[in-house]
């Protein structure tokens with residue numbers, strides 16, 4: 001492999017596309033004749049304004065974001081959104097959440113500090129290994145929104161059919177699946193994603209929010225926690241994460257050059273199939289998620305024992321595959337295979353696991 005890089009299966013921060021890293025390297029000392037690196041640049045400069053404007057436009061092009069949605073680049077990661085969402089969107093002080101794993105649980109815990117939370121469906125009974133049926137949820141008329149985590153990074157499940165919100169606003173955490181497949185933005189009131197999973201460097205979240213949900217009557221709320229502040233200031237109320245905006249902008253352009261989200265989806269389906277086909281045929285390894293809800297991004301799997309799990313993890317590490325240890329709440333292994341993981345990485349991992357299984361049985 002060029003540069004002697006490892007196949008990094010981390011859940012995040014995770015791999016970035018090599019052509020993007022090369023471009024960043026080439027622009028490091030002198031960004032396009034500006035005489036400085038983007039890290040050293042005033043966010044009020046014309047050069048940076050072009051960077052942020054292009055990043056937003058490229059994201060709009062990629063996702064087909066309608067004009068009545070704002071795109072915001074906010075700091076505090078996806079985690080701060082667990083609080084900002086109820087603080088800004090609970091008008092009646094009540095919201096419906098679907099509990100599908102660790103990340104929706106965290107969002108629920110924070111929302112409870114702000115208002116009434118109704119957990120209308122949960123897959124806790126089977127350690128979050130499936131997406132519950134949400135075609136006919138019990139949603140109070142005055143609920144302000146319905147909240148889902150569209151891809152549970154730790155448990156490895158994805159929503160393939162959105163819940164029936166019965167006319168209520170849908171809010172979705174897309175952190176670990178952002179830009180992995182086409183998305184009809186107008187199905188949502190708000191989408192957000194921490195960018196370090198599938199896009200760029202850590203420390204920033206992209207918020208896509210319908211304009212009419214941005215309130216100007218929240219003057220008691222700390223100014224930084226109001227979406228209005230960020231919307232009015234073009235994501236530059238204070239110094240933004242300039243570096244993350246720059247790197248994400250490059251990834252947006254790169255994804256466009258590859259054919260956009262439809263093309264990414266095809267690649268991701270193909271890539272995940274290599275691993276899932278192997279898991280389905282293996283006698284040693286088992287996927288932990290219901291087939292119809294399996295994530296194309298995060299693939300958890302286990303062996304028959306914790307000891308063997310640990311042995312496999314150690315063997316993968318020694319063979320040059322990184323970060324395959326599963327999260328403690330699921331155990332076993334987890335391969336995160338985001339947009340930037342090349343197909344060759346998944347093929348190499350499957351070859352390795354096949355060999356491990358054959359040798360173990362011999």
Ligand SMILES: *Cc1c(COP(=O)(O)O)cnc(C)c1O
Nearest residue numbers: 077078079103153173175176194
């Ligand atoms: C990683 C992750 C988060 C938290 O992201 P931070 O940027 O670290 O705050 C939230 N939701 C999901 C689904 C995640 O995968």
